[in-house]
Amino acid sequence: MTRTTEGEQAPDDVLVALADPIRREVLAVLARDGGATSTSLAASLPVTRQAVAKHLAVLGRAGLVRAHRAGREVRYEADLRPLRRTTRWMDTLATQWERRLNAIKDLAEGSTGP
Amino acid sequence: MTRTTEGEQAPDDVLVALADPIRREVLAVLARDGGATSTSLAASLPVTRQAVAKHLAVLGRAGLVRAHRAGREVRYEADLRPLRRTTRWMDTLATQWERRLNAIKDLAEGSTGP
DNA sequence: CCCAGGTGCAACCAATCGGTTGCACATGGG
C-alpha cells in the first residue's frame, strides 16, 4: 500500500540520519573521496567497522548512501538528492511558518491600534 | 574580529530537535497559533503535558522556541531563525559535496578518455 | 480568602541507540 500520501512525504529518515555527527562525518568523507568501504571509513573515524556499518545502514535507509559490490569489497557512495529534497522541504516549511507568524503579528498590531 | 569559520559550526541541536515528529508538530502548532502553553499543546497532542515540556526543552536548547511568563501561564513561541540558519548550512554543504562529487566524476571520465 | 488551574521537579520504566566483542563466512591474489 502507498503510505505517506498525506500530501507531505516525511523526510524523517533523512533528519534522523543527519542528527548524528558521526553520520555527517561519514557522508562528508564519502563526498570528499567519492566513495569508501566500511573498513576504510572505520580507519579514519574513532569507531569500529561494525559501528560504521550500522551508521551506513541508517544512511542507507534515508537514501543518502548506496552500496555496490566491487570484487570482495562493498563500496559505498553518497547520494545527495534526498538531502537536497530535505533542505527544500525545510525551507518551504520555514517560509510558511514565518508568513503565518508575521500575519499574526500584524493582526495584533492592528487590533491594539496606534 | 569576524570569523570566516562561523559557517562551519554544526547546528547539531537543531537537527536533533527536528528529528522527532512530535517536536515538528509542536513547532507547527506554535507557528500556526502564534504561541501556546505546555498544557494547551498537550491537549492537541497524543502525549501528556510533561512529555510536551520535555520536547519544549529540547526545542529550547536548539533556540527554536522561547518562553515567557504571562500571569501564571508560561507561553512558548517559535523562533525560526535557527531553522533558517540550518537550512542555509545544509544547502551550502549539499552544494559543496555535489561540486566535489561532480569533480571526481569528471576526472574519472577524463582518465578513461572518450 | 481559598481553591482550581497551571507549572516544576523527580522517580521510574521500556525501548532504542551507539558502540563493542566474537565468530563465521566469502574471496581473490601471491
Add this chain to the structure above:
DNA sequence: CCCATGTGCAACCGATTGGTTGCACCTGGG
C-alpha cells in the same frame, strides 16, 4: 592452493530517549 583481508550476523552492554505517574508548589480570580 590457502591465507590474509574484507564482510555479515548476533549477542551483549551502558547510556539516552520518550513517555508515564505522582506530588509539591505557585498564583490569580470569584
